Amino acid sequence: MEPNLTKKQVGILGATGLAGQQFLASLTAHPQFAVAKVAASERSAGKTYAEAIGGHWYCKEPLDEAHAGLVVEDAAKMSANGLDLVFSAVESEPAKTLEPKFARDIPVISTASAFRYEPDVPIFLPGVNLGHAGLLAIQRRQRGFRGFITPGANCTTVGLAMTLKPLHAAFGVERVFMTSLQAVSGAGRSPGVIALDILDNVVPFIRGEEEKVERETHKILGTLRGEAIDPAPMAISCTCMRVPVLEGHTESVFVQLAKKSSPTQAAEVLRAYRGDGLEGLPSAPRHLITVRDEADRPQPRLDRDTEDGMSTVVGRLRADSALPNGLKYVLVSHNTKMGAAKGAILTAEWLLKHGHLT
Amino acid sequence: MEPNLTKKQVGILGATGLAGQQFLASLTAHPQFAVAKVAASERSAGKTYAEAIGGHWYCKEPLDEAHAGLVVEDAAKMSANGLDLVFSAVESEPAKTLEPKFARDIPVISTASAFRYEPDVPIFLPGVNLGHAGLLAIQRRQRGFRGFITPGANCTTVGLAMTLKPLHAAFGVERVFMTSLQAVSGAGRSPGVIALDILDNVVPFIRGEEEKVERETHKILGTLRGEAIDPAPMAISCTCMRVPVLEGHTESVFVQLAKKSSPTQAAEVLRAYRGDGLEGLPSAPRHLITVRDEADRPQPRLDRDTEDGMSTVVGRLRADSALPNGLKYVLVSHNTKMGAAKGAILTAEWLLKHGHLT
């Protein structure tokens, strides 16, 4: 493949895994980014991408032929030469050393959690917190990076923070109780969720998940003041569960607002939400949030693919009589689209548009 | 079958349906109750029970041979003669006329919701609210019954009210947010939940369910004062969902207590709970509540059958930082055992022991 020099040249770390494959699938024919290098573990190095995955391609979209022919490099040895940007889909442990190595030279946009909770690292949620981009200069200065590291949010955080954002702006969110019913794809494939554990069952525990969602939501909805993000001053409590669903996290949310809102007003606010600065981006949905009026929606199988998995679908908006200014609702968010690779790509498009990816 | 006159003679209304079958299964070789009559719709009348169900026996326990040979009567025409008690497993609509017809003469213990919200009708939860038995005399007087009607709680109410009872007694429950993940058996078989709707999916709505659970929990945990029950003065908000699980309702519960309780103290209180007056009853579990310490329990498939489905299993007891004196936990309760026929039988044993079934 002749490099397309009018596009940003991107590398994919962890390219052979499930999340890495989703990056490649979402970057096929992308108008702004061209995949120039793919990296994985030493074991895959030297093989073509198609050989390295050995026929195990897990995305619905076909594998791009140009991607199939790329020679996989050893991530530990790959250089940033010729790259404008890296998408990282590695596990948290290797991310700790690999991501800073690349960030010395170029931006790293990641799905790993390794750096999410560092004070100088923003967690971007597309449309929601562009104001956090000010942290990037601080991170560069503190870490001596020419690039930067920015991880996306946990897939369960995405739908919650996305829906709380406009409610918080309009009515003030004071207290949140959330129970998630998470899809098995959220656990990936190595080893992922074993069928023996989840058929005819619910597993009411996902290690570390509740803490992540609470902490990330506070950070994403927080405000950059000086050199740090002030967490959003709301109380958040989560219980995270796994259910026998393939894709699409469902969340039951109870919210206490500062100002009274009827379900109808809340629906209007959610429907009207367009986020900040997403206009014209190739991966942006027309609506970050879709509100459905039917009594029995959203449902993960029916609603996860709304706007190709990039819109959070909300329904069952009701007053909650057990809380002052209480509101309750159910949301479905696509955990492996907006909640993973494609969300990271939208973040990259958004940062590029606003001049943060140069 | 020679009638066993030392046992109470019971009739089953709606005997051929799923709930009716569960009554028969749970009454096989029962030491106190003998099934003397079975009733169903006109269509089944005159057939033996075995013929009437046409080979569709849905319980794991085998169909008792004596039950198989009983001749089914038309429920609309069956008399209370020779019966000490009726268990009713009919739908809510026919219950409205059938249950009072029998209550004129004998007690009716029901799984239907028809009379649950009448002020003179107690909803008994075994071990929990024996004090409500005082309503029975009021009901008799007001309705001119020699018997009475008492429906059991909705299957989703059972686990919630059972676990709130000892917490309320020890610490005071002020506010409750509950999200249920309900099994498909809760919808019965006619038509029940269609596989096309629930495979790889969650349905976040069950008509009328949330209102039932909120209302019934208030009533069950309330106090009989004079001629009526004072609902328990706590705020309760529910979101009820269906998941692809066969049996066992899972509930995620967030509670605000009046007095601070550590998770350890709460576990002790739940573990110590024995209820009121269940000693020696054939269908009573040794523990109304089982507390599990493992991080990933309770799970419906693994825990629903605890003490033959008669114990509510609790786990994931944690402090809830988003509420004053907050506590959160997950429970699993067997919806078609304690939550249906076998729970009704335990209620009957309990009322009998305490002299309310004469």
Place this chain on the structure above:
Amino acid sequence: MEPNLTKKQVGILGATGLAGQQFLASLTAHPQFAVAKVAASERSAGKTYAEAIGGHWYCKEPLDEAHAGLVVEDAAKMSANGLDLVFSAVESEPAKTLEPKFARDIPVISTASAFRYEPDVPIFLPGVNLGHAGLLAIQRRQRGFRGFITPGANCTTVGLAMTLKPLHAAFGVERVFMTSLQAVSGAGRSPGVIALDILDNVVPFIRGEEEKVERETHKILGTLRGEAIDPAPMAISCTCMRVPVLEGHTESVFVQLAKKSSPTQAAEVLRAYRGDGLEGLPSAPRHLITVRDEADRPQPRLDRDTEDGMSTVVGRLRADSALPNGLKYVLVSHNTKMGAAKGAILTAEWLLKHGHLT
């Protein structure tokens, strides 16, 4: 909607049910057919289509706005006036009277089984048996129709007959043993398969299915001689089962051929199969049969949507050592696309192209 008179005007019988909805979904923006009338039971008559389905639209494709506004007619009273063709998605029982009523005037292409086994009624499988069109004149003459009735094959027959056709032409098929693993959508929604029956389970029986598949395969692969179809002279034995899969029937097939074929030769023959006379038709797949080489394909979830559900996917082609010239394979066929409405539409396109739909 202004009627588009350059297109054939079609009516849909049973338009509000699952199969009827699939007809409407597949006819949206169809270049040759325009939906002019929709009919259902008396209960729906007089309502707009959108009102009649009451928000229960089960297809992934959105409901066409023009279709949504059509006023539903009572199928028993609707006339053929203004129609060129009727697609029938009614149940077998009403089909017996409704379909002949319309066939008096116009062609009726049906998914119902009512007339499948009549000697003067061809069962068209697109690309496979155009030669059976000669029966239409006989049917017209015998029944006094200006139109005709032609039902599509049972959804389980489709994949089997489609794959046997080129094997039979190339090598001669003498004996077939087929076990099907059928999706729950094959049973529709009224009542369809109950979740309680199929979760964590297999149901090894579908009433009438095995007889249908055996009989229809013989007929579809048979030869029109004089006034009747000579059934294909092969022995066929089926066992039909239901599995917890949403869409896509999987079939395990063992075949005895007249002439030896290696798996490679069989794969070539299947891959090369283009059927007869489908060129240029809007709903025709590029390949009626897709052969996959991976050891673990086809799988219903991964392969059912191949060519929008219109291609039968075959894999695991192996020699069968227990039969003379034995061959075995697995196929997946989309039961509610090629196996139902969209297959019927392709049949209509095919008959139109070849002059049988005038």
Place this chain on the structure above:
Amino acid sequence: MEPNLTKKQVGILGATGLAGQQFLASLTAHPQFAVAKVAASERSAGKTYAEAIGGHWYCKEPLDEAHAGLVVEDAAKMSANGLDLVFSAVESEPAKTLEPKFARDIPVISTASAFRYEPDVPIFLPGVNLGHAGLLAIQRRQRGFRGFITPGANCTTVGLAMTLKPLHAAFGVERVFMTSLQAVSGAGRSPGVIALDILDNVVPFIRGEEEKVERETHKILGTLRGEAIDPAPMAISCTCMRVPVLEGHTESVFVQLAKKSSPTQAAEVLRAYRGDGLEGLPSAPRHLITVRDEADRPQPRLDRDTEDGMSTVVGRLRADSALPNGLKYVLVSHNTKMGAAKGAILTAEWLLKHGHLT
């Protein structure tokens, strides 16, 4: 625990894995065998069994307290001292060295496939092939063992061979076509079947399975002549698939018999089958085969636990018109009871009774 010297002292190799746990569960309170030693990998050595499994006990039966307190030994270093017998639940690879090590001194009854296809190693199926015990002396002589190795059959072979045995004796089996629908528990837990691969899906391939079933069935139904087993002279062809079922393998079987049998005669023969020499054994079912007459049975969820998973359940017995003297049926066999540990224990009881375990 005081060793019970009137019982045979047994060791369990691979005791901490899923199959190992099933051995312990099935040996709790066993009247003839007492678990004296448990062995696993070096990592677990020195811990108590309860510590070693770290709370991951996967059986429904509770973990026996005496078993919980046993100190786990390193299988590579454990001696046969004090043991009368070893049950081996290790993987095939370590079995190759571990099993002969113990067989030098004592019998090894295994669930691993390592030695299944050696000419001097019998595969015992309880009740079916006691005549193969003559191979044990040959194995001892050839390998210099004082003990011996005997592996059980693959879980998919068990139901097939069990049902073919009496049919073969009565009518002669000439040709068999079998399609299996296998439960996910058959793949164990490391890694087992990933939920992402099997929800809403069928996987039509299990590596090596078809070859195992064909080969083992020939061997089990074969005849010991001189120093080797003559494979049963029937043609067998299998296609093995995985379905979203937890426990219980379903098999669709088409059989060509030497002598004509009606389905009724076949049912009689299957029902009457008692096997050879199982009388009075603690783990033996009353009926090795249970025949059900209902049109829609057997079903894995409803029938797998018949006689505690030790009886193969057969239904849908029909004449097969595509074969000379053709018969077809469906069976369900419990893959982790009769098909694994409990089947091995029954084999041990049976060999003990007949003097082969001294």
